[in-house]
Amino acid sequence: MKSIPQLEIWFVTGSQHLYGEETLRQVADHSQQIVDGLNSSAKFPHKLVYKPVVVSPEAIRNLALEANNTPSCAGWICWMHTFSPAKMWIGGLTSLKIPMLHLHTQFNRDLPWDSIDMDFMNLNQSAHGDREFGFINSRLRKERKVVAGHWQDTKVQSRVDAWMRAAAAWKDWQGGRFARFGDNMRQVAVTDGDKVAAEIRFGFTVDGYGIGDLVDSMNTVSEQSIDELIQVYLEEYEVADELKPGGARAESLRESARIELGLRTFLEAGNYKGFTTTFEDLHAMPQLPGFAVQRLMADGYGFAGEGDWKTAALVRAMKVMAEGLEGGVSFMEDYTYHLAEGDEKVLGSHMLEICPSISAEKPRVEIHPLSIGGKADPLRLVFDAQGGSKALNASIVDLGDRFRLLVNTVETSKPEPLPKLPVARAVWKPYPDFHTGCEAWILAGGAHHTGYTPALSPEHLEDFASMAETEFFLIDEETTLRGAKKELKWNDLYFHLAHGLGHT
Numbered sequence: 292m293k294s295i296p297q298l299e300i301w302f303v304t305g306s307q308h309l310y311g312e313e314t315l316r317q318v319a320d321h322s323q324q325i326v327d328g329l330n331s332s333a334k335f336p337h338k339l340v341y342k343p344v345v346v347s348p349e350a351i352r353n354l355a356l357e358a359n360n361t362p363s364c365a366g367w368i369c370w371m372h373t374f375s376p377a378k379m380w381i382g383g384l385t386s387l388k389i390p391m392l393h394l395h396t397q398f399n400r401d402l403p404w405d406s407i408d409m410d411f412m413n414l415n416q417s418a419h420g421d422r423e424f425g426f427i428n429s430r431l432r433k434e435r436k437v438v439a440g441h442w443q444d445t446k447v448q449s450r451v452d453a454w455m456r457a458a459a460a461w462k463d464w465q466g467g468r469f470a471r472f473g474d475n476m477r478q479v480a481v482t483d484g485d486k487v488a489a490e491i492r493f494g495f496t497v498d499g500y501g502i503g504d505l506v507d508s509m510n511t512v513s514e515q516s517i518d519e520l521i522q523v524y525l526e527e528y529e530v531a532d533e534l535k536p537g538g539a540r541a542e543s544l545r546e547s548a549r550i551e552l553g554l555r556t557f558l559e560a561g562n563y564k565g566f567t568t569t570f571e572d573l574h575a576m577p578q579l580p581g582f583a584v585q586r587l588m589a590d591g592y593g594f595a596g597e598g599d600w601k602t603a604a605l606v607r608a609m610k611v612m613a614e615g616l617e618g619g620v621s622f623m624e625d626y627t628y629h630l631a632e633g634d635e636k637v638l639g640s641h642m643l644e645i646c647p648s649i650s651a652e653k654p655r656v657e658i659h660p661l662s663i664g665g666k667a668d669p670l671r672l673v674f675d676a677q678g679g680s681k682a683l684n685a686s687i688v689d690l691g692d693r694f695r696l697l698v699n700t701v702e703t704s705k706p707e708p709l710p711k712l713p714v715a716r717a718v719w720k721p722y723p724d725f726h727t728g729c730e731a732w733i734l735a736g737g738a739h740h741t742g743y744t745p746a747l748s749p750e751h752l753e754d755f756a757s758m759a760e761t762e763f764f765l766i767d768e769e770t771t772l773r774g775a776k777k778e779l780k781w782n783d784l785y786f787h788l789a790h791g792l793g794h795t
């Protein structure tokens with residue numbers, strides 16, 4: 292995917308002077324071995340960087356300030372190999388502005404039952420050292436992830452991996468820019484929201500543009516670059532005969548290529564990570580961008596329709612989290628239902644813009660009328676999404692006083708043959724069942740627009756919400772309607788108390 296830099300996660304080990312030089316040397320050596328071992332075996336998406344063991348308030352605070360100011364540093368992993376009196380950590384932890392994971396581990400896996408002596412006991416103290424560290428974080432109400440277990444355990448590594456992916460997406464949002472061509476779809480509520488509040492809470496900005504700005508960019512596209520892009524289309528997709536060079540509607544494919552190249556130039560020039568369009572504001576655009584949007588999403592851009600900047604930003608974040616994982620990430624909409632009793636399903640799609648990264652097959656490029664918006668027939672990629680796995684839908688809603696990140700896990704299936712449906716689609720059953728899943732989602736105010744992915748688990752999004760200090764509301768196998776209703780009310784209270792006066 293484009294524009295996701297290789298990031299660093301700093302591995303920070305705490306101790307104190309009392310143990311003497313020899314013990315501190317061993318602490319440093321063990322810490323280094325853990326970092327090297329994880330870098331070589333854990334297949335983490337980003338590199339762990341060993342930092343010298345910290346034993347004083349000054350060293351801890353300076354390291355926190357250095358981390359904040361290091362552009363490649365996306366997070367801290369902290370571990371207390373020995374006891375590290377935690378008042379020393381207050382200055383550093385209150386200064387630290389990047390995500391933190393507390394790894395509650397131990398260098399050795401097994402206790403050496405026959406040889407254990409007091410030297411061993413002095414060195415291997417994370418069982419109580421990490422509790423002292425945990426206390427001060429709880430006392431500071433510091434958001435962090437705690438992962439407990441031996442560092443070579445693959446379950447432990449997988450939980451660290453999920454957090455690392457969320458930290459990369461969080462980093463990506465900070466200072467990130469999203470372009471909005473046209474405004475919100477008129478009168479629609481859930482896609483709108485407070486962009487000032489979003490920038491304060493999430494760190495990204497949303498820039499509005501008139502569609503004429505995009506048309507200007509399209510007008511700079513050369514005929515030769517269109518010719519070259521048409522060749523790419525012919526190689527990568529099943530292009531309908533009427534759209535191929537020489538076909539009756541070949542000009543529409545060229546027009547779509549012009550839209551793609553114009554969009555791409557515009558987004559690259561502004562360093563944008565995602566964008567929105569709206570079919571109500573097309574003016575000089577000949578057709579609603581469908582195929583072009585699908586290809587840009589596949590390259591890593593966040594996108595959502597109808598001016599929905601929150602979902603566009605979320606899709607981008609999910610793409611960063613899912614980098615290198617199987618399954619893809621797409622903008623999605625709960626479109627229509629199959630309501631046979633006991634076999635209820637959702638048919639998810641959009642007018643055009645579903646990302647081919649979730650496709651189970653070679654997508655087809657087709658042209659059909661849109662039947663809304665009154666423009667020329669738009670091109671689109673048509674395909675079935677992969678079925679037979681777990682996936683999830685995620686949505687950010689603006690509740691006025693705060694944002695809520697909702698996630699619903701789903702079981703996907705292969706769509707029935709849909710010979711007359713001219714858009715890409717996915718089919719799923721929400722967990723824990725259709726009725727509870729939909730009722731809880733609607734009570735929580737979840738949008739019809741989502742980020743959809745089989746590549747991520749709720750843990751990724753939960754870690755991400757924690758970094759944003761934003762409510763995370765999960766609907767999964769364990770959800771009951773009664774429990775969901777209570778949780779929503781409790782969350783209202785908690786976030787009102789925690790953020791009531793607008794503290795960030």
Ligand code: MN
Pocket residue numbers: 596597624641740
């Ligand atoms: Mn929509």
